[in-house]
Amino acid sequence: MTISRPKTISEKILSAKSGTDAHAGDIVVCDVDLVIGTDASSPMAIAYFEKMGGRHLFDPARVVFALDHYAPPSTTKTAAFHDQVRTFARQTGARLFEVGEGISHQIVAEQGRVVPGDLVIGADSHTVTCGALNLFATGVGSSDLAAAMITGRVWLRVPETIRVRLHGRRPRLLAAKDVALAMIAELGAEGANYQTLEFEGPGVAQFTLEERFVFSNLAVESGAKAAIFAPDDALREYLDGRTTNAGAPVRADAGATYAHTVTIDLSALTPRIAVPHSPNDVVAIEQIVGTPVHMVFLGTCTGGRVPDFHEALDVLERAGGQVAPNVQLVVTPASREVYLRLIADGTLGKLAAMGAIVTTPGCGACCGTSGAIPGDGMTVLSTANRNFKARMGNASASIYLASPAACAAAAATGSITDPRTVD
Amino acid sequence: MATIALEGRARMLGDDINTDYIIASTRKRDTLDEHVLKKYLLETVDPAFAASVRAGDIIVAGSNFGCGSAMEIAVTVMLAAGISAVLARSFSRTFYRNAVNNGLLAIECDTTGIVEGDVLSVSGSDDGVVVTDRNRGVSIGAQPLPAMMREILTAGGLVEYIRAGHWSAGRPSA
Numbered sequence: 001m002t003i004s005r006p007k008t009i010s011e012k013i014l015s016a017k018s019g020t021d022a023h024a025g026d027i028v029v030c031d032v033d034l035v036i037g038t039d040a041s042s043p044m045a046i047a048y049f050e051k052m053g054g055r056h057l058f059d060p061a062r063v064v065f066a067l068d069h070y071a072p073p074s075t076t077k078t079a080a081f082h083d084q085v086r087t088f089a090r091q092t093g094a095r096l097f098e099v100g101e102g103i104s105h106q107i108v109a110e111q112g113r114v115v116p117g118d119l120v121i122g123a124d125s126h127t128v129t130c131g132a133l134n135l136f137a138t139g140v141g142s143s144d145l146a147a148a149m150i151t152g153r154v155w156l157r158v159p160e161t162i163r164v165r166l167h168g169r170r171p172r173l174l175a176a177k178d179v180a181l182a183m184i185a186e187l188g189a190e191g192a193n194y195q196t197l198e199f200e201g202p203g204v205a206q207f208t209l210e211e212r213f214v215f216s217n218l219a220v221e222s223g224a225k226a227a228i229f230a231p232d233d234a235l236r237e238y239l240d241g242r243t244t245n246a247g248a249p250v251r252a253d254a255g256a257t258y259a260h261t262v263t264i265d266l267s268a269l270t271p272r273i274a275v276p277h278s279p280n281d282v283v284a285i286e287q288i289v290g291t292p293v294h295m296v297f298l299g300t301c302t303g304g305r306v307p308d309f310h311e312a313l314d315v316l317e318r319a320g321g322q323v324a325p326n327v328q329l330v331v332t333p334a335s336r337e338v339y340l341r342l343i344a345d346g347t348l349g350k351l352a353a354m355g356a357i358v359t360t361p362g363c364g365a366c367c368g369t370s371g372a373i374p375g376d377g378m379t380v381l382s383t384a385n386r387n388f389k390a391r392m393g394n395a396s397a398s399i400y401l402a403s404p405a406a407c408a409a410a411a412a413t414g415s416i417t418d419p420r421t422v423d
Numbered sequence: 424m425a426t427i428a429l430e431g432r433a434r435m436l437g438d439d440i441n442t443d444y445i446i447a448s449t450r451k452r453d454t455l456d457e458h459v460l461k462k463y464l465l466e467t468v469d470p471a472f473a474a475s476v477r478a479g480d481i482i483v484a485g486s487n488f489g490c491g492s493a494m495e496i497a498v499t500v501m502l503a504a505g506i507s508a509v510l511a512r513s514f515s516r517t518f519y520r521n522a523v524n525n526g527l528l529a530i531e532c533d534t535t536g537i538v539e540g541d542v543l544s545v546s547g548s549d550d551g552v553v554v555t556d557r558n559r560g561v562s563i564g565a566q567p568l569p570a571m572m573r574e575i576l577t578a579g580g581l582v583e584y585i586r587a588g589h590w591s592a593g594r595p596s597a
Contacts, residue, residue: 027571029590040448043455044495052585070452078452113430125493125517141495141521143581151590155571189439190487194516223490223515279438367448386491388441390467393449 005153006253008161009228010196013136013250017119022158024257032064032299033118035148036104039078040069040369041123041141042085048146056150060093064113067097067102069369071362078369102335102361103301105129105137105302109213110337112243116231117250121145121154126385128220131228132212134235136196138226154185159196159225161252162187164215166203168267173420175311175403176211177303177383178266180218181272185282186262187327192221193257198252200230203266206244209238210305217302218385221279271419273381274401277389277408285418293400294378296323296411297392298356299332299364303383309347312408316354319412319422323355329411331356332364332374368393427528427547431479431507433556435539436468440484441491442518444468446500447489448492455496457503464504478505481543483534485511498499498525510534510554510565523572524581530554532565549573 004021011023014225018028037045042065065085066283070078082099089096097107103386105127108114116134120127123145130137140154148154157234184191197219199212207215212229217228229235231249241247258364297314298304309331316323323329333339333352352358357372359365365372366384373393375378380399382390387399402410405419412422443569444467446460454460464473482501488511489497493505500519501509508528512535522529530545530552541558552565566578578584585591 027569041494050580051582075452076455123493125491131504139493140516141493144520147581147585150585153590157569189490190513193487214538218485225516279444356473369448386493388443390447391443395467
């Protein structure tokens with residue numbers, strides 16, 4: 001190969017997967033390392049697969065399905081969707097993650113099925129979450145999923161990259177969610193559309209791998225195609241014990257071209273909250289403290305991991321150890337691994353004793369597909385990623401998004417509360 | 424690209440119309456039949472919208488149309504309702520891919536000045552796409568589609584493109 005211009009992480013991964021010298025703006029056809037379907041997107045993907053003349057998967061070891069959106073099914077139709085996906089997986093040899101195993105992109109990360117340098121597509125927009133593991137993961141629809149199931153390939157326009165530089169000393173009670181909400185507010189709802197975010201700077205090391213998932217996850221609320229962290233010790237520690245495959249860690253070249261740089265000074269940030277009905281409408285939480293809250297939701301691929309529930313329990317205990325009267329607290333672990341760890345360390349028992357409703361691991365109440373739909377006119381505070389009108393299944397509910405600590409503070413007090421004031 | 428020539432009424436929407444607004448996730452729990460779901464098209468934005476759609480209507484939106492979930496049913500429900508094209512200042516990437524894959528014309532152009540009910544004509548060829556607002560007598564140039572998307576549209580959608588054997592043998596040239 002001739003000497004190439006310096007590349008971003010995205011340009012390097014998409015060059016490797018397409019066998020070309022790819023730069024932003026090029027259109028490439030790439031080999032995919034993992035194809036991920038869910039119960040919400042796979043029934044349509046199976047229909048496209050059949051219409052496309054598909055008879056078998058390009059590689060059964062590289063196709064997985066997760067039953068996560070209707071977990072468990074609450075209607076005969078969603079039960080039938082599950083049977084359809086189960087049958088297809090059995091016939092084709094794809095790996096199926098059953099009801100209760102958790103959210104697709106959480107499972108593949110936990111089980112070491114995605115590793116640095118991979119190209120991953122999922123028919124779920126939050127597939128981008130996996131980018132925290134130094135790989136290119138992006139969401140597609142059911143037809144692109146079906147085409148990749150057959151051919152092992154997907155076409156992609158190589159994205160420009162926005163550099164997100166984190167610096168400054170992180171205040172003690174500043175959550176990853178606070179920083180990520182500030183980031184998507186600054187970028188706007190389409191500020192990263194068709195582009196990749198690459199994170200860098202001395203601030204990155206102040207966030208655990210579990211926290212980096214929050215950044216990669218919320219990036220899609222600014223339209224990002226992928227949101228990628230560089231490899232470091234935290235990544236190696238996360239992968240250790242999950243997989244023996246070290247993958248092909250990728251760093252950007254010095255001199256790579258970036259669309260622009262967003263700089264975030266952690267030391268200047270305070271807790272944030274997204275107000276109805278857009279995740280990009282973000283304010284400092286102190287601006288709306290006192291707003292009554294009727295339902296608190298702890299869960300999802302943004303805020304449903306072990307440290308999130310530890311943080312929430314800690315705030316609830318410091319606030320008196322009770323859920324406020326008239327507040328429904330819904331707790332949904334992102335995966336069975338999270339669920340089992342929270343049982344083992346006593347967290348779930350304590351939350352349940354305070355009055356929490358604990359539901360099946362999966363997407364839960366996030367998009368109104370698995371129980372706990374808010375009542376008319378209710379105000380909901382959630383650790384999720386989207387607060388679109390009707391998102392949780394009731395158009396008259398008002399959904400706010402914040403960190404697990406802020407959600408727990410509201411559960412304890414019955415109104416929006418700055419978690420820094422709970423002692 | 425196949426020659427495009429169509430005409431329809433402008434149906435105006437705002438910025439950041441997400442796919443949950445196009446069709447609510449809770450609706451697709453009950454069926455994936457787009458001919459049933461079409462009666463809930465855009466219900467969160469305007470409960471009267473679905474009943475007012477006439478075959479051939481053209482949705483005209485602001486920026487970031489189709490953001491949020493990558494759910495493809497948002498495109499197939501619009502097609503079932505009779506929507507012939509979507510014009511927007513910009514599209515979310517997942518919606519745009521899904522539209523092209525299903526043969527729904529998604530045209531990125533400056534939609535400023537178009538008003539509800541204007542008769543729009545859309546014509547396109549390999550040289551580009553032009554939208555004409557016949558009420559105002561104004562022509563609007565549109566962004567050309569990326570080459571790969573033109574190939575998929577010309578094939579009749581991604582189903583036909585894959586049926587034709589693309590990507591299946593050896594690594595294709597990009």
